[in-house]
Amino acid sequence: MNVLRQLQRYYKEKMSFLLLSVLCLAAATALGLVYPNLLRKLIDEVIVPKQFDTLPVLALTLIAVVILKAGLLFLHGFFGGRLGNYLAYRLRNACYEKLQFLSFRYYDTAKTGDLMSRLTGDLEAIRNFIGFGFAQLLNLFFMVLFGSMMMMSINWQLTLISLITIPILTFVALRFESKIHPAFQEMRLALSSLTTAVQENITGVRTVKSFAREPFEVDKFALRNGRYQENQVNAAALWARYFPFMELLASACIIILLGVGGTLVIRKALSLGELVAFFSLIWYIINPMWSIGFHINNYTQSKASGERVMELLQQHVDVHDEPEAVLLESQNVKGHVTFDHVTFAYGNKMPAVVDIHLDAPPGTVIGILGGTGSGKSTIIQLLMRAYDVNQGAIKIDGIDIRNIKVQSLRSQISAVFQETFLFSSSIRGNIAYGLKDVSMDDVIRAAQLAKAHEFIMELPEGYDTVVGERGMGLSGGQKQRIAIARALLKNPKILILDDATSAVDMETEHEIQAGFQEVMQGRTTFIIAHRISSLRHADEILVLNEGRIVQRGTHEQLTNIPGPYQDVYRIQYADHLTRVSGKAGGQV
Numbered sequence: 370m371n372v373l374r375q376l377q378r379y380y381k382e383k384m385s386f387l388l389l390s391v392l393c394l395a396a397a398t399a400l401g402l403v404y405p406n407l408l409r410k411l412i413d414e415v416i417v418p419k420q421f422d423t424l425p426v427l428a429l430t431l432i433a434v435v436i437l438k439a440g441l442l443f444l445h446g447f448f449g450g451r452l453g454n455y456l457a458y459r460l461r462n463a464c465y466e467k468l469q470f471l472s473f474r475y476y477d478t479a480k481t482g483d484l485m486s487r488l489t490g491d492l493e494a495i496r497n498f499i500g501f502g503f504a505q506l507l508n509l510f511f512m513v514l515f516g517s518m519m520m521m522s523i524n525w526q527l528t529l530i531s532l533i534t535i536p537i538l539t540f541v542a543l544r545f546e547s548k549i550h551p552a553f554q555e556m557r558l559a560l561s562s563l564t565t566a567v568q569e570n571i572t573g574v575r576t577v578k579s580f581a582r583e584p585f586e587v588d589k590f591a592l593r594n595g596r597y598q599e600n601q602v603n604a605a606a607l608w609a610r611y612f613p614f615m616e617l618l619a620s621a622c623i624i625i626l627l628g629v630g631g632t633l634v635i636r637k638a639l640s641l642g643e644l645v646a647f648f649s650l651i652w653y654i655i656n657p658m659w660s661i662g663f664h665i666n667n668y669t670q671s672k673a674s675g676e677r678v679m680e681l682l683q684q685h686v687d688v689h690d691e692p693e694a695v696l697l698e699s700q701n702v703k704g705h706v707t708f709d710h711v712t713f714a715y716g717n718k719m720p721a722v723v724d725i726h727l728d729a730p731p732g733t734v735i736g737i738l739g740g741t742g743s744g745k746s747t748i749i750q751l752l753m754r755a756y757d758v759n760q761g762a763i764k765i766d767g768i769d770i771r772n773i774k775v776q777s778l779r780s781q782i783s784a785v786f787q788e789t790f791l792f793s794s795s796i797r798g799n800i801a802y803g804l805k806d807v808s809m810d811d812v813i814r815a816a817q818l819a820k821a822h823e824f825i826m827e828l829p830e831g832y833d834t835v836v837g838e839r840g841m842g843l844s845g846g847q848k849q850r851i852a853i854a855r856a857l858l859k860n861p862k863i864l865i866l867d868d869a870t871s872a873v874d875m876e877t878e879h880e881i882q883a884g885f886q887e888v889m890q891g892r893t894t895f896i897i898a899h900r901i902s903s904l905r906h907a908d909e910i911l912v913l914n915e916g917r918i919v920q921r922g923t924h925e926q927l928t929n930i931p932g933p934y935q936d937v938y939r940i941q942y943a944d945h946l947t948r949v950s951g952k953a954g955g956q957v
């Protein structure tokens with residue numbers, strides 16, 4: 370019950386619903402005991418002595434009991450439903466909130482399909498158990514307790530003899546529980562691997578098709594589907610063995626009761642009415658034993674689900690606000706960024722960046738150039754505090770970013786990445802993402818600066834055009850321009866362009882950059898680019914190799930000294946340089 374106890378904090382305000390639901394069910398169960406008593410009275414006091422005058426009273430009592438019991442069962446369902454849905458609602462919100470605040474480190478390895486199945490299937494199992502299963506499991510106990518007490522009051526010897534197989538039933542049920550629980554855990558894992566396969570396939574459908582990997586994907590899915598099926602079959606085999614055995618034991622109870630009870634009636638040690646009442650009461654013991662498997666199964670499923678949901682909710686958030694963290698007020702932030710000998714490694718890997726040292730006073734433009742995997746994006750990720758540095762410190766206006774509230778830090782930074790994510794909403798909504806009270810004029814101005822306005826106006830519904838999931842229907846360059854407009858509209862103190870213009874042609878890039886010059890006055894900008902043309906106006910350019918800064922300086926300085934920057938410059942400007950030197954040669 371440990372995990373279910375942990376879940377209590379999500380429904381403790383509605384604990385009264387749980388109590389009411391259990392009470393109503395227990396009362397309905399207790400009321401059910403009136404039936405065998407009525408039967409006994411009917412046989413012993415009406416039918417056998419032929420005293421029919423009490424029949425109407427008995428009939429009316431029966432009707433009243435039926436109505437009352439129905440009312441109690443309704444209330445059990447009502448309170449249970451309210452409780453289960455309240456818990457599911459709270460858990461869903463809590464999980465979603467957790468997902469928002471979990472750090473990038475978690476998402477480096479998280480699987481979308483697995484998370485989706487926690488938020489759907491697992492939550493549903495918990496909702497069912499807390500809403501109904503728990504009360505019903507308790508009710509089994511009440512049924513056995515009330516039933517055996519009543520039977521004892523009629524004839525305790527017959528009760529003990531009839532219930533002789535009950536310990537064996539309990540033992541079998543508990544053994545079954547210990548086997549079905551791991552089987553269910555396996556099943557849930559297999560299901561989440563199945564949903565992960567579907568989700569990844571849909572997300573990466575273009576890649577799959579372009580590599581003609583459909584047959585491979587089908588086989589991969591079939592393999593996982595096979596594993597899921599195998600798990601289902603294993604669980605079904607457990608059930609299949611369990612049920613006949615339980616039936617055998619239950620039937621043994623009935624046979625013993627009929628044999629011994631019948632003999633007692635013949636010897637007049639028991640009345641016929643008592644035997645019939647006994648026969649009806651024994652189901653108060655057998656029925657719970659029958660369904661104990663189902664309820665235990667329900668319990669184990671929700672326990673496994675609870676563990677998976679709690680595992681998500683208890684994930685450590687490694688980037689979080691320190692108690693004394695300060696809030697950055699937009700109007701006071703200058704945007705002075707410093708990296709003080711920063712070193713960082715992802716997990717146990719080799720450091721991705723080593724001893725990075727830089728000073729970017731407000732309004733400066735820092736260019737970062739380097740080969741693939743040289744650590745350019747890592748520098749940016751660290752500045753946004755996606756990860757905490759291992760050594761050194763990053764400061765904004767002299768404050769270590771670990772001492773700044775994460776949200777207020779990120780609200781001062783706008784980043785445009787190489788890969789643009791667009792939400793399935795209108796273009797206007799995408800540009801104004803995360804901002805409140807933005808006027809249409811501001812949205813248009815940002816789009817104009819990002820050179821997106823013209824193509825947006827050509828779309829069927831202009832700024833109200835709804836883009837498909839992940840921006841389907843737009844070209845890579847168009848998506849990038851929308852992302853740039855989004856970043857510009859935020860009006861940040863620090864702007865990061867991480868290969869942000871890689872998907873637009875040189876001419877558009879030039880135009881966008883001209884726009885940047887205008888809006889980036891007084892803002893600190895980091896530009897990561899592979900094209901020298903994007904970096905040449907930077908105040909300082911850092912050249913990275915294997916996580917270390919191997920060259921730094923302005924474009925003019927770096928082109929004049931031999932080194933990687935000059936090499937890249939020569940390659941990218943080969944045509945231009947040949948033309949220039951050709952002209953110079955001709956003139957000589």
Ligand SMILES: Nc1ncnc2c1ncn2[C@@H]1O[C@H](COP(=O)(O)OP(=O)(O)OP(=O)(O)O)[C@@H](O)[C@H]1O
Nearest residue numbers: 477715718721739740741742743744745746747748
């Ligand atoms: N989330 C991550 N988890 C583990 N290792 C990572 C992660 N992101 C990057 N790395 C590793 O860190 C190193 C630096 O990566 P980074 O993304 O900073 O390079 P980059 O210079 O931006 O490359 P590119 O130009 O290809 O984008 C690489 O060795 C990369 O494999």
